[in-house]
Amino acid sequence: MRRRLWPRLVMLALLVGGGYVLYAVVAEELSTSRLQARYFSARVRDAGYADAAGPSDRIRFPDDGPYDLRFGYSRLPQFTELLEARGYRRERQARWSARLLEITDSGLFAPYREKTRAGLALLDCNDQPFGAAPAPDRAYAGFRDIPAVLVNALLYIENRDLLDPEFPTRNPALDVRRFTRAAMDQGVRLFNDRHEAPGGSTLATQIEKYRHSRAGRTGSPHEKLRQMASASMRAYLDGPDTIGARQRILLDYLNTVPLSARAGVGEINGLGDGLWAWYGQDFGEANRLLGAAGMGPGPGRGPLPGEQGATQARVFKEALSLIIAQRGPSHFLRRDTAALAALTDSYLRLLAAAGAIPPWLRDAALAQPLRLRGEDAGAQDRPEISFVSRKAISGVRTDLLRYLGLGSSYELDRLDLTAHSTIDTGLQRVVTDALLKAGTRDGARATGLYGRNLLRDGDDPGRLAISFTLYERAGGANLLRVQADNLDLPFDLNRGARLNLGSTAKLRTLVTYLEILSELHEAFSAMTPAQLKAVTPPRLDALSLWAQNYLLTQPDKSLRAMLEAAMLRKYSGGAGEAFFTGGGLQTFSNFERWENLKIMPVREAFEHSVNLVFVRLMRDIVRYETYRLHPDADAWLNNPVAPQRRAYLVRFADQEGSDYLRAFYGKYRGKTWPERFRRALENRRFSQVGLAVTLRSIEPDMDLEQFARIMRATLPKIAKAPLTDEALARMYGKYGPRSFNLNDRGYLARVHPLELWLLDYLRQHPDASLDEVLRDSTAQRQEVYAWLFKTRNPGGQTRRIRGQLERQAFGEIARRWQRLGYPFGAITPSYASAIGAAGDRPAALAELVGIIQNGGVREQATALRRLDFAEGTPYATVFGLDMHGKRLLSEDLAQVVRAALVGVVNSGTAGSLRSALAGSGIVAGGKTGTGDHRYEVYGPGGRLISSRVVSRSATFVFFLGERYFGNVTAYVQEPYAARYAFTSALSVQLLKSLAPALLPLARDGGARVPLACQH
DSSP states (O other): OHHHHHHHHHHHHHHHHHHHHHHHHHHHHHHHOHHHHHHHHHHHTTOOEEEEESOOSSOOOOOSOHHHHHTTSTTHHHHHHHHHHTTEEEEEEEEEOHHHHHHHHTTOOOOSOOOSOBOOEEEOTTSOEEEEOOBSSSOOSSGGGSOHHHHHHHHHHHOTTTTOTTOTTOOTTOOHHHHHHHHHHHHHHTTOTTSOOOOOOOHHHHHHHHHHSGGGOOOSHHHHHHHHHHHHHHHTTTOSOOHHHHHHHHHHHHHHOEEEEETTTEEEESHHHHHHHHHOOOHHHHHHHHHTTOSSSOTTOSOOSHHHHHHHHHHHHHHHHHHHHTTSHHIIIIIOHHHHHHHHHHHHHHHHHTTSSOHHHHHHHHTSOOOOOOTTHHHHHSOOOOTTTTHHHHHHHHHHHHHHTOSOHHHHHTSOEEEEEOOOHHHHHHHHHHHHHHTSHHHHHHHTOBSTTSBOTTOOGGGOEEEEEEEEEETTEEEEEEEEESOOSSOOHHHHOOBOOGGGHHHHHHHHHHHHHHHHHHHHTTSOHHHHHHOOOOTTOHHHHHHHHHHHHOSOOOHHHHHHHHTTOEEEOOOOOOEEETTEEEOOOOSSGGGGGOEEEHHHHHHHTOHHHHHHHHHHHHHHHHHHHOTTHHHHHTOTTOHHHHHHHHHHHHHHHHHHHHHHHHHHTTOOHHHHHHHHHTTOOOOHHHHHHHHHHHOTTOOHHHHHHHHHHHSOOOSSSOOOHHHHHHHHHHTOTTTSOHHHHHHHHTSOHHHHHHHHHHHHOTTOOHHHHHHHTHHHHHHHTGGGGOTTOHHHHHHHHHHHHHHHHHHHHHHHHHHTTOOSSOOOSSGGGGGTTTOBOHHHHHHHHHHHHTTTEEOEEESEEEEEESTTSTTOEEEEEOOOOEEOSOHHHHHHHHHHHHHHHHHSTTGGGHHHHTTTOOOEEEEEEEEEEEEEEEOGGGOEEEEEEEEEEEEEEEEETTTEEEEEEEEEETTTGGGOOOOTHHHHHHHHHHHHHHHHHHHSOSOSOTTOOOO
């Protein structure tokens, strides 16, 4: 028996001993984490990354965790696609080690030392900061800066053993007691959903959760394990000893813990920003008060006297409430502040009982109420913005928003991005000061802005919006150096407005004219003389006829010679002719009387900005485009029964009818039916028949009683034709909706028939969109213009067909302009587009001058030369300009236009600039333009009924030397515009006043390093 029992006792002893040893090993590991320290530190030892030139094929980007979204790390693939489409390339990017790739590919978050603060930083052309938005704004620089009472409170509430120095290798991502209790609580909740189950996360895993898990939440047990494993990897980045890492965890937590969001502030992260946003506390003062509230004896420790003591206690209570509120920030801080106050008071007692805070601090804090500041307090604290001083910054930020596809400045500000701009901040300040000075009476006089064609003695320069833009062509790109104006509004006059810039449009017209002749040269110069003689251009195609004759008769048939000859073609400046354009008969005038009496070359007309010459030149361009599209147009235009005519008449009816419907729809959009009904009748003088037809058309279901009541209420009493019951009943029956067609009803009512149709349609479809209105009115639009299709009216048909052909021609001209940077989808289909009616943007005109200055090659225009994303992280990516130009104009054409621009300064409308250039050796050129935008109403026979000045502008788009170009614009809008009579001479004078600051740049022979404007 003893022999059998002995082996069993030995086995039992071995099992007990083995179990004890295992228990001791596990217990020691749970206390010391020695094995974990060895494993994790070995795993992350080679998990590194390094930047290298060019795009990286060894990189991973994170998922959409809040931290990675906020700083832009997870959006870098999207940013890369957008930026490379805009001409940027990846100059440098991080390369990951094999171990780092292995860790992230296994599903963990990338282990690296993450940034606490980041945000958009803007640098100027010399890499000096001129705009930054780091977040969070208020943060502790180091662990030793955190007041002891805050450290004690946070540890007691969240992670009591975190800073225990007894076991230097302890894993801060795992708190066994807290984790075990959380697991048990979750088990109880399976049977009792009212049981409280606080989380078991350590501070380290909480950071991983709110930074990298989707929406900052733990969605599954697997996600919890992912957070814990990732936090463990990160804790051992510096090796097995985690004491420094644990201090950094506490520091990072206080600096980045999410604390909901507020209107006017946005997302709030970190205790520092939380104290300011929720309680209005100054972070520096709060820390001074909290630092004096530490435990134990010491100089300056303990309660402060009087009111300071109360403030000290209140600040601690507020900080404690934020530490507690992180469990449900939106709930506690936005919805149930009473619960937050009660929980804070409870923790004050617990902290004092545990010895984490002194009793006097508990008592003083309990006596203080917890009051959150008002909703709008954050916005009120922000300093007032001077938009004038921030124009360059705003422009760069606007470009960034567009380049990165972002929807708001708020998103942009939070990116981990350093943007190296091209802005010359020194010159920007000089120009801004000059523009502000020019807006005062004394400053305007000192600048020379009063005089002939300038401001008059009574004019107030303070009403003028003045803008200035300067680019430098350097390193294969057009770099924005200055973008300034004196408009204290978040609006960019250079790039954000469609302005009538007057005769600057002649530059676009001239380029189009020479482009057409270049195309004709290419087509005709390849022909033999016999072939060329056989060509028969239409009689009205003056440009084709001239090109054919030139190449048949002139010995020098080169493109350059032909374009120079084209500049000498002569046109009349006479203002006595009326032009059928833009759908009607129009007349134009010149600025100077002598221009009306001359026949002059195109070059002279360009230099002196003669309107009638360019109106006639535009007519030739339109005719060329018309015959290019329809070589046989003359044949069928003169044949009343040609089938082509009907197609154009159908198009005219559809287009004009659509235009009317758009106007009527805008009149009635967003109104109820009673409002629409009243609007249809107001401000009109109806006859009895007209009102009867209108009422029976727009509301066919109206009964006789309602009809009679409205008729009597609307029409004045007329003794000769009283509205008797019999007369009203007769009209009610006679003018019903089926008694007359739509055209006849419009004639009888003296109301456009499509307006009658639209009102009836909206009665039946009150929420119809404009697209639905246009879709369902196709037949009615044709019906209204049925009279036009009758062959007894061939003259009216021909005029309307010519209008359609003109629209098509202007569509082709618009495409030519757009290819050279014109910023709008269409231009006004009128010869007046040659003198400014189409509108333009100063910045777009400057770009055209840059193309001409550069011999016809378009360089990329930008205010951003380099973008550094995520510097110092595994996602670091640097974008630089991929600088290569695109030829848009032949060099011959560009040189001819450049010479014309020089002529404007040497002997034309910008001649006053010559004195500023004297002795500098700098060649300058440009184009002036005076915009006089009026709203005019004409009556029958072309009689002018009223005229209102909408705006007035003066623009000079210029180049200086071989590298600099830009524009200067002065603008005034109604109701003040009518008081001013300045011309483009004002903008030339403004540039002249800036010459002392600009000419030294242009005089520099280009020795400066490209992309670094070190003035």
